[in-house]
Amino acid sequence: MAVKARGILPQRQKGFATLRFVVGGQLTVAQMRKLADLARREGKEMVLTTMRKTVELPWIRLEKVPEVLKECAGVGLRPGSTGMRTVKAVLPCAATYRCAFEATDVMGLYDKVATRYFGRDAPAKFKISISGCPNYCMHPYLNDIGIVGRVHPRINLDKCIACGQCARLCRGEAITQKTEAYPASPLPTKAWEEAMELNRAPVFDATTPLDAIILDEKGLPHIDYDKCIDCGLCVRNCPTDAIEVERSGFTVMVGGRGGRKARFGNEIVRIASEEELFTILDRTLEYHEKFAQGRERLPDAIERLGLEHYKEHVLEGLELDGKQCSTMKARSG
Amino acid sequence: MTKIRWTSGILAQKQREYTTMRVPLSGRITSEQMDKMADIAERDGKGIVLLTIRKSIEIPWIKYDQSLKVQRELQQAKLEIGSCGRSVRTVVRCASTGRCPFEVIDVEKKYQEITDRYYGKSTPTKFKTSVSGCANACANPYINDFGIVGKAHPRIDFSKCDKCYKCVEACKGGVFATEDGIPEVEGAITQEAITIGEDGMPRIDYDKCIDCGWCISNCPPGALGAERVGYGIYVGGRGGRYPKFAHEVARFVSEVELFRILEGTIEYFRKFAEGRERLVLVLERLGIEHYKEHVLKED
Numbered sequence: 350m351a352v353k354a355r356g357i358l359p360q361r362q363k364g365f366a367t368l369r370f371v372v373g374g375q376l377t378v379a380q381m382r383k384l385a386d387l388a389r390r391e392g393k394e395m396v397l398t399t400m401r402k403t404v405e406l407p408w409i410r411l412e413k414v415p416e417v418l419k420e421c422a423g424v425g426l427r428p429g430s431t432g433m434r435t436v437k438a439v440l441p442c443a444a445t446y447r448c449a450f451e452a453t454d455v456m457g458l459y460d461k462v463a464t465r466y467f468g469r470d471a472p473a474k475f476k477i478s479i480s481g482c483p484n485y486c487m488h489p490y491l492n493d494i495g496i497v498g499r500v501h502p503r504i505n506l507d508k509c510i511a512c513g514q515c516a517r518l519c520r521g522e523a524i525t526q527k528t529e530a531y532p533a534s535p536l537p538t539k540a541w542e543e544a545m546e547l548n549r550a551p552v553f554d555a556t557t558p559l560d561a562i563i564l565d566e567k568g569l570p571h572i573d574y575d576k577c578i579d580c581g582l583c584v585r586n587c588p589t590d591a592i593e594v595e596r597s598g599f600t601v602m603v604g605g606r607g608g609r610k611a612r613f614g615n616e617i618v619r620i621a622s623e624e625e626l627f628t629i630l631d632r633t634l635e636y637h638e639k640f641a642q643g644r645e646r647l648p649d650a651i652e653r654l655g656l657e658h659y660k661e662h663v664l665e666g667l668e669l670d671g672k673q674c675s676t677m678k679a680r681s682g
Numbered sequence: 683m684t685k686i687r688w689t690s691g692i693l694a695q696k697q698r699e700y701t702t703m704r705v706p707l708s709g710r711i712t713s714e715q716m717d718k719m720a721d722i723a724e725r726d727g728k729g730i731v732l733l734t735i736r737k738s739i740e741i742p743w744i745k746y747d748q749s750l751k752v753q754r755e756l757q758q759a760k761l762e763i764g765s766c767g768r769s770v771r772t773v774v775r776c777a778s779t780g781r782c783p784f785e786v787i788d789v790e791k792k793y794q795e796i797t798d799r800y801y802g803k804s805t806p807t808k809f810k811t812s813v814s815g816c817a818n819a820c821a822n823p824y825i826n827d828f829g830i831v832g833k834a835h836p837r838i839d840f841s842k843c844d845k846c847y848k849c850v851e852a853c854k855g856g857v858f859a860t861e862d863g864i865p866e867v868e869g870a871i872t873q874e875a876i877t878i879g880e881d882g883m884p885r886i887d888y889d890k891c892i893d894c895g896w897c898i899s900n901c902p903p904g905a906l907g908a909e910r911v912g913y914g915i916y917v918g919g920r921g922g923r924y925p926k927f928a929h930e931v932a933r934f935v936s937e938v939e940l941f942r943i944l945e946g947t948i949e950y951f952r953k954f955a956e957g958r959e960r961l962v963l964v965l966e967r968l969g970i971e972h973y974k975e976h977v978l979k980e981d
């Protein structure tokens with residue numbers, strides 16, 4: 350029996366293993382029922398979820414493992430990589446399904462990244478996370494590679510009706526200001542209204558006031574690009590589409606890690622295109638392969654060799670500067 | 683009459699007519715809860731649930747006029763929604779749950795105690811805590827308002843030591859096979875705090891040792907034991923858009939101390955936060971010494 354296969358974690362209790370599945374942060378009803386059923390039959394009636402959004406089925410007897418894995422495969426549960434030295438489960442934020450801040454198609458990108466890299470061998474574990482916007486919900490700076498969706502805005506004053514919405518949003522008043530955020534309730538009780546009032550806060554609290562949009566004396570908006578974080582919130586909420594996307598893509602952060610030796614990663618590119626993003630990912634894995642000493646993790650290798658060394662090898666020939674917006678170039682320079 | 687607690691836990695979606703129900707479970711779901719949530723997701727949602735980085739489950743796509751009903755149904759199945767807004771959020775626990783080979787404290791018990799005492803208590807703004815079962819710190823204590831890390835201080839009883847040097851390997855991050863010869867556990871640490879002395883006995887360099895307890899679990903004759911078990915405490919970290927690592931405010935304290943410091947920290951936060959300021963900002967404004975004076979000083 351090949352117990353060393355992927356997705357099988359040893360427990361401290363002899364004879365038992367925990368099975369890990371990579372699900373990209375979501376479970377279908379069929380998967381849930383299967384897990385519940387298996388936990389009841391073969392485990393201890395419990396299922397675990399992890400900070401990398403995988404699910405685990407603990408307390409499975411070793412001899413039952415192949416059988417259980419087979420049943421799980423039937424509902425599309427893919428065993429997770431527990432190989433110590435591989436690309437770990439790619440961590441996507443929950444954006445696609447509901448988040449008002451999402452600046453990029455998170456699950457679309459997740460599928461591509463996971464298909465291409467998940468489980469690939471590396472000198473040490475290698476973690477990738479994807480956040481849909483600069484709210485950084487998936488801690489891009491604590492991953493070997495953190496990817497963040499960005500949208501760089503530009504205002505076309507010809508279309509602007511000076512409604513002030515964009516400035517309000519950027520001030521962090523966000524959608525709470527848009528009273529039409531909820532349609533008239535068919536249950537127009539006071540309790541409901543209070544609830545909505547209360548419940549509005551958590552989601553939209555996510556924005557911190559940036560105040561990057563200044564209204565001039567005519568009420569026309571101007572973006573202060575020193576303050577703008579390219580979240581794209583103003584773009585998506587302008588009633589006349591006066592705010593256009595000058596450039597959109599992905600910020601890449603490199604060399605972060607969580608846990609005991611936590612270290613923040615560095616932002617190496619502000620807005621890369623999807624193609625550039627994949628080039629950077631490919632080359633970063635090659636870099637790790639080539640320069641790691643023994644089982645060294647990427648952050649340690651970068652610390653030893655210096656960020657410039659990494660950049661020289663990975664960003665070479667990418668002409669990212671030329672493709673950055675002029676405003677962004679000014680800022681980084 | 684049952685009063686519906688509208689505290690929080692119903693999140694607005696960008697699709698205006700839908701909400702997402704957040705069920706804080708901190709990473710552990712019973713079969714019964716799983717089935718219940720599956721039923722709800724199938725009937726009232728879109729047949730999926732989401733996992734969050736703080737180990738809650740979210741059921742998205744609930745029509746907002748069904749939210750009340752769904753909340754009630756979840757409550758009946760002992761699934762409280764919540765963990766939003768200005769309160770002590772779900773306590774994140776590492777995945778140890780009694781089965782991680784590295785665990786040195788009872789993570790479940792600590793999680794329960796802290797949850798029973800503090801979860802949902804109001805604070806100036808969100809207050810995040812996490813519990814890690816050992817110095818590997820998988821639950822990222824450094825980016826929580828209050829991070830707890832279990833520690834075990836090792837000591838060698840030389841009369842029992844048979845010089846196998848497994849502890850030396852363990853502290854180097856050596857790889858172990860369980861007795862069945864399968865599957866492998868790799869020691870996560872590479873401290874190299876144990877060396878072999880001239881007398882052939884292993885010696886612990888306590889300046890290097892991080893009290894992870896891994897050597898203790900790997901000593902076949904039990905010559906290595908935990909002199910004491912306790913907690914490291916990290917305060918004032920945060921993730922999100924402006925991340926900052928926490929301050930280590932205690933390296934090794936007892937359980938009683940842990941709760942005193944937690945209580946003190948929440949009080950401190952309530953007293954000194956201006957408006958909806960996060961703890962990290964309070965500490966930046968007033969300085970960590972100010973915090974230490976108010977919270978750590980014995981009366």
Ligand code: SF4
Nearest residue numbers: 442448451481482486
């Ligand atoms: S706020 Fe941004 S990072 Fe967070 S879930 Fe929404 S899109 Fe993802």
Ligand code: SF4
Nearest residue numbers: 509510512513515587
């Ligand atoms: S750019 Fe759009 S949102 Fe901003 S003031 Fe003009 S019309 Fe309103």
Ligand code: SF4
Nearest residue numbers: 519577578580581583
């Ligand atoms: S994209 Fe820039 S200007 Fe627009 S809301 Fe975000 S920070 Fe403000």
Ligand code: SF4
Nearest residue numbers: 776782785815816820
């Ligand atoms: S913190 Fe320690 S006990 Fe908890 S999961 Fe990580 S290694 Fe295991």
Ligand code: SF4
Nearest residue numbers: 843844846847849901
């Ligand atoms: S593992 Fe135990 S018995 Fe072996 S050398 Fe270390 S202390 Fe001695």
Ligand code: SF4
Nearest residue numbers: 853891892894895897
């Ligand atoms: S407890 Fe100390 S000596 Fe033992 S393995 Fe951990 S760091 Fe090494």
